[in-house]
Amino acid sequence: MNLNNPVSAQKPSFPPTTHKAKADSAYWLLFSEHYVLVNEGESPTFPQWHTVPSAFPLEAVEELGTWQGLPCYAAALSRSITAPPGMVFQHLRSLMRLCSEAEFRLAGQAYQVLLWERNHRFCGHCGTALQTSTSERVRRCPQCKLEHYPRIAPAVIMRIAEGKKLLLSRSAHFPPGMRSVQAGFVEPGETLEQAVQREVMEEVGLKIKNIRYFGSQSWPFPSSLMMAFTADYASGSLRVNYAELEDAAWYDANQLPPLPPERSIAYRLIQDWLALSR
Ligand SMILES: [Zn+2]
Numbered sequence: 183m184n185l186n187n188p189v190s191a192q193k194p195s196f197p198p199t200t201h202k203a204k205a206d207s208a209y210w211l212l213f214s215e216h217y218v219l220v221n222e223g224e225s226p227t228f229p230q231w232h233t234v235p236s237a238f239p240l241e242a243v244e245e246l247g248t249w250q251g252l253p254c255y256a257a258a259l260s261r262s263i264t265a266p267p268g269m270v271f272q273h274l275r276s277l278m279r280l281c282s283e284a285e286f287r288l289a290g291q292a293y294q295v296l297l298w299e300r301n302h303r304f305c306g307h308c309g310t311a312l313q314t315s316t317s318e319r320v321r322r323c324p325q326c327k328l329e330h331y332p333r334i335a336p337a338v339i340m341r342i343a344e345g346k347k348l349l350l351s352r353s354a355h356f357p358p359g360m361r362s363v364q365a366g367f368v369e370p371g372e373t374l375e376q377a378v379q380r381e382v383m384e385e386v387g388l389k390i391k392n393i394r395y396f397g398s399q400s401w402p403f404p405s406s407l408m409m410a411f412t413a414d415y416a417s418g419s420l421r422v423n424y425a426e427l428e429d430a431a432w433y434d435a436n437q438l439p440p441l442p443p444e445r446s447i448a449y450r451l452i453q454d455w456l457a458l459s460r
Contacts, residue, residue: 206232208253211246211292214262217271218289226272226280228254228288235266242299244319246292256292258300274402278445286445290402295319297404298332306330337406338377339365341451342390344415344432348455350439351385351422351430359440361433362448365408378411386430387421390414396454399447410447412454435459 209228212219219234220226228249241260248254265271274293277286304311305323312321312330321330341363342349350361366381368374375393382390396410422430433439435456442448 206230208255209249210234211254211256211289212238212240212259213256213293213296214259214271216274216293218274218277218292219265219269220272220277220281222268222270225282226270226277226285228285229269233266234269238263242296244292244295244299246288246295249288254288256296258296278443283445287400290400293402294334294400294405295332302330333405335406336368336374337365337401337408338368338374338381338411339363339408339448339451340378340382340390340393340411340413341396341455342382342386342388342413342415343455343459346459347432347434348438348452348459349386349388349415349420349430350433350452352428353426354428357440360442361429361439362442363451364430365448367406374409374411378413382413385423385426387423388418389416391416396451397447401447408447410451412451 208231210219210231211228212234219229221229221233230252239260240257242258244256246254246256272280274289277289281289302312302321305326305328307328308323308326310323310325313324314321319332322328323330349364351364352361356362364382364385366377366385368377369380372380374395378393379390382388390413392412392414394412396412398410399408400406401408420430420432438452438456441452
């Protein structure tokens, strides 16, 4: 990040002087790369502006709306700093475990908005510096008029069962031992159901049936929307694509390996199957 960036220079002073009173009694999600500043505690909370040092080197600021009755902002620190006493920088991933679901969602929203702000400063078509809209979350190119909205990558995640067996697999980036249900990004032109079928065929060589929507979860690692489905095995024999997976196998309910974090939709998919298969 660079404070001399011409787009950053258009940003108001921090906190915005026109809204200083509002900003003082507001919640701030202050990010240093993937880490957000929180008040220390068993369940970390987000600080209000008057509790953080005014010398904080803020760069991008984005309004998030309200949180617990107060205005709420996301901001990126332009360089690493030491957390003030009583506060600590927590990795976004660890907030999923430490905070409430609502707090994690807010932190995920803040992270994604700041990431978009940082990565969309110039027009992808003509290279001109983009202008920030004051009325909605969009950046416009003054040259070619192209509009740049925050981008979310749709992904599908699917639980495949065959009777009393559940298909779980392991990707190289998982923590040691962990296995989960299958997942992948939706490709241009696909329906969600087609993406589910294609991913399962590509990763494990199986045909599936009874594809049903289960639920969704914003997944800010970095900017996905996970849409979850359940499905049943239809035909084919398990053939692991080792370019995508380290392994895949059918598991009994009483022999499950380490699973994804509890707040993840993958975990909910598996718990739902366990409840059904009892
Ligand atoms: Zn342009």
